[in-house]
Amino acid sequence: MQPLIVFLIAVGVIALLLIAAAIRVAREYERGVVFRLGRLLPQPKGPGLFLLIPIIDRMVRVDLRTITLNIPPQEVITKDNVPARVNAVAYFRILDPSAAIVQVENFLMATSQIAQTTLRSVLGQHVLDELLSEREKINLILQGIIDEQTQPWGIKVSIVEVKDVEIPSGMQRAMARQAEAERERRAKVINAEGEFQASERLHDAALVMEATPIALQLRYLQTLLEISNNQATTIVFPAPIDLLKPLLGKDDGGSK
Numbered sequence: 194m195q196p197l198i199v200f201l202i203a204v205g206v207i208a209l210l211l212i213a214a215a216i217r218v219a220r221e222y223e224r225g226v227v228f229r230l231g232r233l234l235p236q237p238k239g240p241g242l243f244l245l246i247p248i249i250d251r252m253v254r255v256d257l258r259t260i261t262l263n264i265p266p267q268e269v270i271t272k273d274n275v276p277a278r279v280n281a282v283a284y285f286r287i288l289d290p291s292a293a294i295v296q297v298e299n300f301l302m303a304t305s306q307i308a309q310t311t312l313r314s315v316l317g318q319h320v321l322d323e324l325l326s327e328r329e330k331i332n333l334i335l336q337g338i339i340d341e342q343t344q345p346w347g348i349k350v351s352i353v354e355v356k357d358v359e360i361p362s363g364m365q366r367a368m369a370r371q372a373e374a375e376r377e378r379r380a381k382v383i384n385a386e387g388e389f390q391a392s393e394r395l396h397d398a399a400l401v402m403e404a405t406p407i408a409l410q411l412r413y414l415q416t417l418l419e420i421s422n423n424q425a426t427t428i429v430f431p432a433p434i435d436l437l438k439p440l441l442g443k444d445d446g447g448s449k
Contacts, residue, residue: 214247224290225252237290255290259351264308273320278359283308283339289347297346304343311338321360328355
């Protein structure tokens with residue numbers, strides 16, 4: 194009787210172990226890619242509770258959340274032969290868990306290698322000024338190329354961003370001198386434009402004064418008023434005869 198009890202207990206323990214091995218739970222963001230005797234089942238399992246056949250079935254968990262991939266710094270020679278060290282970051286997620294497991298050995302490593310080679314290739318086709326000022330355009334080009342190459346693996350690349358661009362210190366000093374020269378050029382252009390506009394206004398004012406001599410006299414008197422506000426005790430100012438001729442003429446006419 195005792196051996197029978199031991200046998201039943203052993204059978205019960207084995208049954209419990211088989212049931213425990215058969216029960217699987219996948220989270221909402223997980224899928225289980227199941228191989229039955231080495232053959233891929235059509236549909237991934239999950240999310241939630243599901244059963245596997247012990248020993249016969251083998252499951253590989255796949256995370257469907259967005260993965261952040263840091264692309265290590267790459268040595269790049271730009272189109273204008275400037276050496277640069279560039280790193281980037283890519284965001285991607287798995288849309289087809291079965292393809293991500295079956296079509297490529299290690300989808301994370303493969304995506305990283307594709308991103309690195311694409312980064313070097315694309316940046317080598319642009320000059321340094323484009324790399325520094327047209328980041329958004331370059332990011333879109335990188336995203337499109339990497340996404341196209343990883344599509345057979347069931348991967349969707351949503352964003353690729355160039356993070357840092359390191360250039361030699363000598364090139365940085367040259368760019369600083371160039372930026373300073375550009376600022377000086379703009380300042381001179383603005384100053385010349387201001388002088389040109391001021392000369393136009395002076396020309397217009399001269400034409401008005403030429404047509405109306407009394408305007409010149411009023412301007413002269415206004416200047417005297419401004420000088421009178423000076424705290425100096427002695428003020429010497431010119432009195433052009435031309436300004437007094439209209440007044441003298443009127444006096445002569447009145448006396449006659």
